[in-house]
Amino acid sequence: MSSNSTLNIIKIGGNVIDNDGHLQDFLEKFAAMPGKKILVHGGGKIATRIASEIGIEAKLVEGRRITDEAMLDVVTMVYAGLTNKKIVATLQKYNCDALGLSGADGNVIKAVKRPVKDIDYGFVGDILADSINTLSIKKFLQAGFTPIFSAITHNGNGQLLNTNADTIAASLAIALSKLYETTLIYCFEKNGVLADVNDEHSVIPSIQASEFEQLKSSGVIYEGMIPKLHNAFSAIEKGVKNVYIGNAANLHLYQQSQFGTCLS
Amino acid sequence: MSSNSTLNIIKIGGNVIDNDGHLQDFLEKFAAMPGKKILVHGGGKIATRIASEIGIEAKLVEGRRITDEAMLDVVTMVYAGLTNKKIVATLQKYNCDALGLSGADGNVIKAVKRPVKDIDYGFVGDILADSINTLSIKKFLQAGFTPIFSAITHNGNGQLLNTNADTIAASLAIALSKLYETTLIYCFEKNGVLADVNDEHSVIPSIQASEFEQLKSSGVIYEGMIPKLHNAFSAIEKGVKNVYIGNAANLHLYQQSQFGTCLS
Numbered sequence: 001m002s003s004n005s006t007l008n009i010i011k012i013g014g015n016v017i018d019n020d021g022h023l024q025d026f027l028e029k030f031a032a033m034p035g036k037k038i039l040v041h042g043g044g045k046i047a048t049r050i051a052s053e054i055g056i057e058a059k060l061v062e063g064r065r066i067t068d069e070a071m072l073d074v075v076t077m078v079y080a081g082l083t084n085k086k087i088v089a090t091l092q093k094y095n096c097d098a099l100g101l102s103g104a105d106g107n108v109i110k111a112v113k114r115p116v117k118d119i120d121y122g123f124v125g126d127i128l129a130d131s132i133n134t135l136s137i138k139k140f141l142q143a144g145f146t147p148i149f150s151a152i153t154h155n156g157n158g159q160l161l162n163t164n165a166d167t168i169a170a171s172l173a174i175a176l177s178k179l180y181e182t183t184l185i186y187c188f189e190k191n192g193v194l195a196d197v198n199d200e201h202s203v204i205p206s207i208q209a210s211e212f213e214q215l216k217s218s219g220v221i222y223e224g225m226i227p228k229l230h231n232a233f234s235a236i237e238k239g240v241k242n243v244y245i246g247n248a249a250n251l252h253l254y255q256q257s258q259f260g261t262c263l264s
Numbered sequence: 265m266s267s268n269s270t271l272n273i274i275k276i277g278g279n280v281i282d283n284d285g286h287l288q289d290f291l292e293k294f295a296a297m298p299g300k301k302i303l304v305h306g307g308g309k310i311a312t313r314i315a316s317e318i319g320i321e322a323k324l325v326e327g328r329r330i331t332d333e334a335m336l337d338v339v340t341m342v343y344a345g346l347t348n349k350k351i352v353a354t355l356q357k358y359n360c361d362a363l364g365l366s367g368a369d370g371n372v373i374k375a376v377k378r379p380v381k382d383i384d385y386g387f388v389g390d391i392l393a394d395s396i397n398t399l400s401i402k403k404f405l406q407a408g409f410t411p412i413f414s415a416i417t418h419n420g421n422g423q424l425l426n427t428n429a430d431t432i433a434a435s436l437a438i439a440l441s442k443l444y445e446t447t448l449i450y451c452f453e454k455n456g457v458l459a460d461v462n463d464e465h466s467v468i469p470s471i472q473a474s475e476f477e478q479l480k481s482s483g484v485i486y487e488g489m490i491p492k493l494h495n496a497f498s499a500i501e502k503g504v505k506n507v508y509i510g511n512a513a514n515l516h517l518y519q520q521s522q523f524g525t526c527l528s
Contacts, residue, residue: 050341054317073346077314081345082337085416085424089368093422097400099370104353106363106409136361143403145370152349158357160349 007141007180008037008254011169015189016248017044017083026187027087029251031094036141036180038172039098040149041087042165047078059122067122067162075162076102079150088148099145103153104160106136109168111153111161125153125161127168132175166228170235177239184240185259186228187248192260193229197222203246206262209233232263271405271444272301272518275433279453280512281308281347288354290451293515295358300405300444302436303362304413305351306429311342323386331386331426339426340366343414352412363409367417368424370400373432375417375425389417389425391432396439430492434499441503448504449523450492451512456524457493461486467510470526473497496527 010030016022030039048058051074059066067075084100091098103109103125109132111125131153140147149172151165166186173184192203207215212233215221221229232243246253246260253259274294280286294303312322315338323330331339348364355362367373367389373396375389395417404411413436415429430450437448456467471479476497479485485493496507510517510524517523 050318053319054314076349077341077345079345080349081341081343085340085344085366085368088366089418089424090422092368092371092418092420097371098368100366100368102349102352102364104349104356104362104364107356107361139407143407154353154356156356158354160353 005180006035007176007182008033008035008185009040009169009173009176009182010037010185010187010251011040011042011165012187012248013042013165014044016187017041018046022248023087024090026248026251027090028094031091031096032252033254036146038137038141038147038149038176039087040151040165040169040172041079041083042151043075043079044083046082047075050074050078061119064119064121066120067124069123072123072160072162076152076160080152084148084150091146091148096146097144098148099140100148100150102150102160103163103168106133106140107154107156108133108136108147109149109153109163109171110156111163113155113159113161123159123161125155125163127153127163127171132171134175134179137172137176138179166231170231170240173240173243174235174238177241182240183242183244184232184235185244185246185251185254186232187246187251190247191250192246193221193225195220204261206264208264209236229263236263269444270299271440271446272297272299272449273304273433273437273440273446274301274449274451274515275304275306275429276451276512277306277429278308280451281305282310286512287351290512290515291351291354292358295355295360296516297518300410302401302405302411302413302440303351304415304429304433304436305343305347306415307339307343308347310346311339314338314342325383328383328385330384331388333387336387336424336426340416340424344416348412348414355410355412360410361408362412363404364412364414366414366424367427367432370397370404371418371420372397372400372411373413373417373427373435374420375427377419377423377425387423387425389419389427391417391427391435396435398439398443401436401440402443430495434495434504437504437507438499438502441505446504447506447508448496448499449508449510449515449518450496451510451515454511455514456510457485457489459484468525470528472528473500493527500527 080102088098088100153163195202243263344366352362352364459466507527
């Protein structure tokens, strides 16, 4: 495939967003990446802080976080407003023509409110197979914009929904792999999948699906990594070319094929 | 000109935004307007309420409102986050493919921080003649999106700026009049420019620039309206075809040429 048809989707989480210096550094590296790209960002601690300051308590039911109406307003403000616009303005400084999006903008992600079974999660959105509006996203990419997704979606009927950023990133990558050769890059606080969880230098450079079961059963892979890897291999099965897992601070090494762990 | 080349830019203020019923009603009417259109929205009282709840006091110097860093965060959250995304999600419900924007998104409005003279207004952006990125906005309009502007801009160097929504609307209309036959529609709480400020039925249906001085000196036009009208006629001088001033609740009458006061 030509380089025009490749697309990198990068996800950053709270550990990058909560540290201004780390965020600036990451965004400069992200801006320098050539080709079509998309950024998906989670929330960070600022939503929790603001909720607490305006007297909204985090609601938990059986240990699960609930998004009531007041909390939805807070996450909409913080994720789609403050965090998203700060990221977009910073990327513009680095000559990346960023375009901040919630799922409602251009109707790019239409989720469904999570059905109430044992727990009512409130205004939480689940992404379905047809949730991603690849046509709108393709228009933005073709026009030269770099979409920056916050973790807010909508249901198409006027309701905003709080949605997991990891899931948004994976769903975008799967849906867009029909149009582009798509790579999904999860940035987190470690250098990659580690052979020894206490040794940042023990990054396993690549894992193939066929090796995963064996590494898992032999206990090489840290337990906390297993759900992440399951989701990654599931995305690959559904059409994503590669999934990388590594440290946001090392994003510049991606072009040199020295970034984190490559799953394929 | 063909109907393809016309563009309506509608501005709503706090009086519509602060009332959920009025906002829904207005957005349904806005969604039903045919042709290319842009919405510009101001803030409303919610930013003041949230600022107060998180312990940020409105700062005034010589009666002028100052946007310090903490207040900038609040208006960014509320205008570009909560208010903008609620409007976008509602418009999607009404089948209008809305795309929420701050000035940083797609670099659509690059303002300059207001120079400090007698008063330091803080993080307030002034719009210059070349601030409006007509190319990016044209891309969105041509792709079928309806841009929804919040009153937040950026300086191109990573700094977000609080910017007057009336000024954004006028500046967009002036700049885009080079590409489209542009009409600017200011929605406010009255039915139009009134011959008798206490009589909502006394709307003056049209005022031409040549009549303005006379109406002003004869005291027919209510004093509070004069700056609005000055700005409107200035926009017309700079290429905007018409400026309408009227009540948001009457927007559906615009297609029947029965909306508010038409300035030309």
